[in-house]
Amino acid sequence: MHKKIVLIIFSCCFFVHSNNTYGMHPSLQSFLFPGWGQTTLNNKKHARTFTVIELTLWATYLGSYTFSKHQKFQYQSFAANHASVNSAHKNHDYWVDIGNYIDIDHHNEEHLRWRIFNELYAEKDSWYWDSHRNMKKFENMRIKSDLLKKNCEYIIGAITLNRILSAIDSLYLLRSLQTEKITFFPVIGEKHNGLKFVIKI
Numbered sequence: 308m309h310k311k312i313v314l315i316i317f318s319c320c321f322f323v324h325s326n327n328t329y330g331m332h333p334s335l336q337s338f339l340f341p342g343w344g345q346t347t348l349n350n351k352k353h354a355r356t357f358t359v360i361e362l363t364l365w366a367t368y369l370g371s372y373t374f375s376k377h378q379k380f381q382y383q384s385f386a387a388n389h390a391s392v393n394s395a396h397k398n399h400d401y402w403v404d405i406g407n408y409i410d411i412d413h414h415n416e417e418h419l420r421w422r423i424f425n426e427l428y429a430e431k432d433s434w435y436w437d438s439h440r441n442m443k444k445f446e447n448m449r450i451k452s453d454l455l456k457k458n459c460e461y462i463i464g465a466i467t468l469n470r471i472l473s474a475i476d477s478l479y480l481l482r483s484l485q486t487e488k489i490t491f492f493p494v495i496g497e498k499h500n501g502l503k504f505v506i507k508i
Contacts, residue, residue, distance in 0.1 A: 333481055337473035344477030348484065357473040364469060368462040375455035382448035389441040390434040401432065406446035410435045 333344030342358030345351075386392040386405060408414035411433040418426050436442040 333477040334474040337477040338470050341469055341473035344473065345480065348477065348480045350480055353476055353480065357469065357476070360469050361466065361473075364462055364466045368459055368466070371455045371458045371462065375452050375459065378448060378452035378455060382445055382452060385441075385445050385448060386434065389438075389445070390436045392434045393431070397432070400426075401428075402449055404428075405434045405436075406442060406449055409439060409442060 333347045335344070336347055337344030337357065340358075341361040342354040342356075345354035345357065382402070383392075383394040386402075387394055390405060390410075392405065404414055408417070411428050411430075415427050418424070436445075
């Protein structure tokens with residue numbers, strides 16, 4: 308649904324008012340880079356607002372992504388040192404499991420009781436925590452990394468929303484400028500009265 312909305316907005320920005328004096332439509336400019344369309348329409352205040360939001364969101368995204376990767380490297384190294392884990396070629400479920408079981412034996416015994424045979428680990432994937440305290444410390448590190456990674460998804464959503472709002476704002480500003488070119492005013496004279504319609508080109 309999210310991707311469909313973005314595609315619809317992008318298509319509208321491209322096709323609506325394709326015949327205009329601005330070359331690329333300001334709404335499309337704003338969708339590609341928030342604030343660009345507003346700059347084209349000489350509205351520096353709106354342009355600055357959307358540009359600052361865009362840059363702030365990207366800086367936040369890069370920060371969260373970098374810290375998430377760093378934290379992931381940290382908890383994998385911690386597990387290698389305190390649980391004798393070989394971190395190569397391990398999926399996310401593995402890291403979740405070793406944070407909930409003190410060793411491979413406890414994990415496999417419990418899954419055998421539950422008859423979940425497809426989630427048993429072979430000896431090559433074994434782990435043996437040296438203490439419950441270190442296991443809990445590892446789990447907190449992993450959760451922190453996962454939360455930072457999840458934040459990246461929310462930030463991407465915010466970036467998309469900012470671009471949509473910027474595109475809509477550019478379309479509104481353009482419509483406002485076009486409306487200002489059309490004026491009506493009454494004409495009262497000795498010979499005739501009426502309403503005069505003027506289009507500024």
